[in-house]
Amino acid sequence: MTARPDQFPIGSEVFIHISGGWPQVLSSLKSFLETGKGMMAPWHGEKAEVA
Amino acid sequence: MSDKPQFAYVIYIRTTAEKLWNALTDPEQTKKYWAGTWQESEWRKGAAWRIMIPDGRVADSGEVLEIEPHKRLVVSWRNEFRPELHAEGYSRLTYQLEQQGDMVKLMVTHEMPDLPPGPSKFIDAVSSGWPAILSSLKSMLETGESLEATRKWKVS
Numbered sequence: 001m002t003a004r005p006d007q008f009p010i011g012s013e014v015f016i017h018i019s020g021g022w023p024q025v026l027s028s029l030k031s032f033l034e035t036g037k038g039m040m041a042p043w044h045g046e047k048a049e050v051a
Numbered sequence: 052m053s054d055k056p057q058f059a060y061v062i063y064i065r066t067t068a069e070k071l072w073n074a075l076t077d078p079e080q081t082k083k084y085w086a087g088t089w090q091e092s093e094w095r096k097g098a099a100w101r102i103m104i105p106d107g108r109v110a111d112s113g114e115v116l117e118i119e120p121h122k123r124l125v126v127s128w129r130n131e132f133r134p135e136l137h138a139e140g141y142s143r144l145t146y147q148l149e150q151q152g153d154m155v156k157l158m159v160t161h162e163m164p165d166l167p168p169g170p171s172k173f174i175d176a177v178s179s180g181w182p183a184i185l186s187s188l189k190s191m192l193e194t195g196e197s198l199e200a201t202r203k204w205k206v207s
Binding site: 028 | 062
């Protein structure tokens with residue numbers, strides 16, 4: 001994940017929020033429950049299976 | 052970073068940046084996940100912007116401050132139907148969209164640039180609204196159906 005230091009400087013509440021993995025995990029959980037397929041995290045290799 | 056009153060939320064949606072952008076701005080789509088409301092704007096920098104309630108009232112109004120289709124939108128936003136929120140003046144909403152593989156990372160920040168640090172009734176109000184709206188938006192784009200609780204304006 002990336003953040004934009006000019007908009008969300010390190011140490012700010014927003015930066016911490018965006019840098020954490022929770023938004024991605026929770027988004028993937030929601031997709032999994034609703035569609036049967038989770039989401040591919042950007043740090044996974046291209047062949048990673050999450051479904 | 053300012054310590055102004057603010058709300059921040061990040062959600063990942065399996066879609067394209069173009070489809071997400073359209074879902075955020077197209078009246079027929081926002082009605083489905085944003086309590087029956089829609090937004091009116093010419094969607095260019097400096098253009099007026101407002102959120103309309105199904106009964107014809109203006110919920111919120113402001114101006115497009117920055118616009119980069121499919122990537123970034125910043126609007127000023129003042130509540131127009133709740134006096135205690137209206138009194139706090141203009142907020143600033145930012146959407147940032149980033150395509151990451153088959154999903155888009157949507158970052159939403161809503162802040163009160165002109166208020167001193169501390170509590171804000173406006174930020175409290177939008178903080179309770181955004182998670183439901185954004186969750187429903189994600190459901191709509193991924194499954195074709197928004198969440199039922201977000202489909203209609205609730206008369207308060």
